[in-house]
Amino acid sequence: MAHVVVIGAGLGGLPAAYELRHLLPKSDTVTLISNEPNFTFIPGLIQIALDLKPIDHVQLDLVPLARRHGLNLILGAVTALDPDRRQVTVKDQTLDYDYVLIATGASLAFDLIPGLGPHGGYTQSVCTPSHALAARQAWLKFLEQPSGPLVVGAAPGAGCFGPAYEFVLMAEHELRKRGLRDQVEIVYITAEPYVGHLGVSGVKNAREYTADLMEQRGVRVIDNAVIQTVTPDAVLLADGQSIPFGYSMILPAFRGVEFIRQVPGLADEKGFIPILPTQRHPEFPHIYTVGVSIKLAQPDVTPVPIGMPKSGQMTEAMATAAAHNIAVDLGAIKAPQIIPTLDALCFAEFGDTGIAYIAAPVIPDPVTGKRRSSYAMRGPWIVWAKAAFEEYFMIKMRQGVGMPWFEKLGLRTLFGLRLLKSVPPSDPSKLAST
Ligand SMILES: Cc1cc2nc3c(=O)[nH]c(=O)nc-3n(C[C@H](O)[C@H](O)[C@H](O)COP(=O)(O)OP(=O)(O)OC[C@H]3O[C@@H](n4cnc5c(N)ncnc54)[C@H](O)[C@@H]3O)c2cc1C
Structure with missing residues (x-):
C-alpha cells in the first residue's frame, strides 16, 4: 500500500495526481497538497487582469474534484521536506511518503528590484490569481483616466516572456477598442536580447513576426534592459533611462518556493531542482519534480541574464x-x-491575432546547436486555438483526465510535436542530468 504525495495543484500537479490515480491500484493513496483551494489555469490570467473574463472561468474548486476522482486532498502549504526520512510537513501534520512529486511552480522574486511588484511596490503582476485580480482593479482605474504611459515588461532573470507580450498587445488592442489608444504611449521593456526571443533563440520567424507586430501597434521596445528600481511613477534602468508610467505590469525573475530552498542538496542556489530525464532527482530517488520547479539551464549567453521558459x-x-x-x-x-x-x-494571443511559437525541443542539440524543428506561425486562428485549448484543458481537469492519447496524437499531427518517448533501461542518456 504505497503513498504518493503530489505537492502543488497547478498545471503540473493536478494532471500528475490524476495520472497517478489511474496508474496505481486502489489500495495505494495519492495525496494532493495545495496551498490554494482552487486549480487555476495560469495562462488565462492575462484575460482576467484585462477584465475580459471573470476569474471563475479559469478556476476549479479542488475539494469536489478530489472527492470525485479519488485523491486525498490536503489544503495547506508544505513548509518542510525531509528526503532522508521521506517526510513532508504541511500545517501541523507530518506525512510519510514512498514517492513525492514536486509541482510547486515559481516563487516570484520581486524583492530583487526595489519597487517591483504588487506587494509594497508599484507594478502589477499576472502570475497568480490574486495578482491578476489586483492588476484588473488598477487597469479599470487606469481606463477611467489614463494618467501616463503603459509600461509592460520582464525583469532580468525572468524565464517567462510570452505573458508580457500577450499583456502588452492585448492591452493595446483594448485601448484601441475603447478609443483611448491616442492618449497612451506604450513601452515594452525586456531583458531579452531582442524582441521575439522569448528565452528561446533561433525560432524561425519569431523575431520578425513579433517585431513587426510591435511596430505595427506602435509599441516602443527597449531590449537588453536592466531594470534597477521602480518608483511610484517610473521604471529606472541601469543605463540611466527613466521610463514614466501610469500603469505598469512587469514579470519578475522566478525562483523555487521556500521549503525547497531549505532542503540541503535538493536544489540549486535559486531553488530549481535538478532532474534526470525521467524527472527523478539525481540524488534522491524518491523525489520527482515537474514544471517550473525544475532546473533547466539557459544555453544562450545573453548580455542580460534570462531564464529558460517552461x-x-x-x-x-x-x-x-x-x-x-x-x-x-x-x-x-x-x-x-x-x-x-x-x-x-x-x-500567444494578441487581441485580434496571435503567434504560435514552436521549439522542438526547447533546448537545441548541444553538439549541432540545432532543433528538430522550430518556427513561428501567425494569424487570428491562434486566438481561437488558445481559447479552445483552455476550454479543453478545463474539461480535462473537471473529468479527472491527465494527458489522453488523442491529445498526443493531435499535437503530433498538427505541429509535429512528440511530447514523450520510451527509454530502454540500458539507455545511458536517461542518467544524464539536464
Ligand atoms: C501569466 C502567465 C501566463 C502563461 N501563459 C502560458 C501560455 O500561454 N502557454 C504556456 O504554455 N505556458 C504559459 N505559462 C506558463 C505555465 O503557466 C506554466 O508552465 C505552468 O503553470 C507550470 O505549471 P506548474 O505546475 O509548475 O506551476 P503552477 O501551475 O504555477 O502550479 C503550482 C501550484 O503549486 C502551489 N504551491 C506553491 N507552493 C506550495 C506549497 N508550499 N505547498 C502547496 N502548494 C504550493 C501553487 O499555489 C500553485 O497552485 C504562463 C505563465 C504565466 C505566469
Whole structure:
C-alpha cells in the first residue's frame, strides 16, 4: 500500500495526481497538497487582469474534484521536506511518503528590484490569481483616466516572456477598442536580447513576426534592459533611462518556493531542482519534480541574464512522464520508463491575432546547436486555438483526465510535436542530468 504525495495543484500537479490515480491500484493513496483551494489555469490570467473574463472561468474548486476522482486532498502549504526520512510537513501534520512529486511552480522574486511588484511596490503582476485580480482593479482605474504611459515588461532573470507580450498587445488592442489608444504611449521593456526571443533563440520567424507586430501597434521596445528600481511613477534602468508610467505590469525573475530552498542538496542556489530525464532527482530517488520547479539551464549567453521558459504543455508532458515512472518504480505497471522530449508549443494571443511559437525541443542539440524543428506561425486562428485549448484543458481537469492519447496524437499531427518517448533501461542518456 504505497503513498504518493503530489505537492502543488497547478498545471503540473493536478494532471500528475490524476495520472497517478489511474496508474496505481486502489489500495495505494495519492495525496494532493495545495496551498490554494482552487486549480487555476495560469495562462488565462492575462484575460482576467484585462477584465475580459471573470476569474471563475479559469478556476476549479479542488475539494469536489478530489472527492470525485479519488485523491486525498490536503489544503495547506508544505513548509518542510525531509528526503532522508521521506517526510513532508504541511500545517501541523507530518506525512510519510514512498514517492513525492514536486509541482510547486515559481516563487516570484520581486524583492530583487526595489519597487517591483504588487506587494509594497508599484507594478502589477499576472502570475497568480490574486495578482491578476489586483492588476484588473488598477487597469479599470487606469481606463477611467489614463494618467501616463503603459509600461509592460520582464525583469532580468525572468524565464517567462510570452505573458508580457500577450499583456502588452492585448492591452493595446483594448485601448484601441475603447478609443483611448491616442492618449497612451506604450513601452515594452525586456531583458531579452531582442524582441521575439522569448528565452528561446533561433525560432524561425519569431523575431520578425513579433517585431513587426510591435511596430505595427506602435509599441516602443527597449531590449537588453536592466531594470534597477521602480518608483511610484517610473521604471529606472541601469543605463540611466527613466521610463514614466501610469500603469505598469512587469514579470519578475522566478525562483523555487521556500521549503525547497531549505532542503540541503535538493536544489540549486535559486531553488530549481535538478532532474534526470525521467524527472527523478539525481540524488534522491524518491523525489520527482515537474514544471517550473525544475532546473533547466539557459544555453544562450545573453548580455542580460534570462531564464529558460517552461511552458504549460511541457509541464503537462513532464507530469505524465513522472507519474508513469513512479508507477513503474512501484511495480504498478510493467513498461519502460518514459521521458518528456521538451518539445514546446506556446500560443500567444494578441487581441485580434496571435503567434504560435514552436521549439522542438526547447533546448537545441548541444553538439549541432540545432532543433528538430522550430518556427513561428501567425494569424487570428491562434486566438481561437488558445481559447479552445483552455476550454479543453478545463474539461480535462473537471473529468479527472491527465494527458489522453488523442491529445498526443493531435499535437503530433498538427505541429509535429512528440511530447514523450520510451527509454530502454540500458539507455545511458536517461542518467544524464539536464
Ligand atoms: C501569466 C502567465 C501566463 C502563461 N501563459 C502560458 C501560455 O500561454 N502557454 C504556456 O504554455 N505556458 C504559459 N505559462 C506558463 C505555465 O503557466 C506554466 O508552465 C505552468 O503553470 C507550470 O505549471 P506548474 O505546475 O509548475 O506551476 P503552477 O501551475 O504555477 O502550479 C503550482 C501550484 O503549486 C502551489 N504551491 C506553491 N507552493 C506550495 C506549497 N508550499 N505547498 C502547496 N502548494 C504550493 C501553487 O499555489 C500553485 O497552485 C504562463 C505563465 C504565466 C505566469
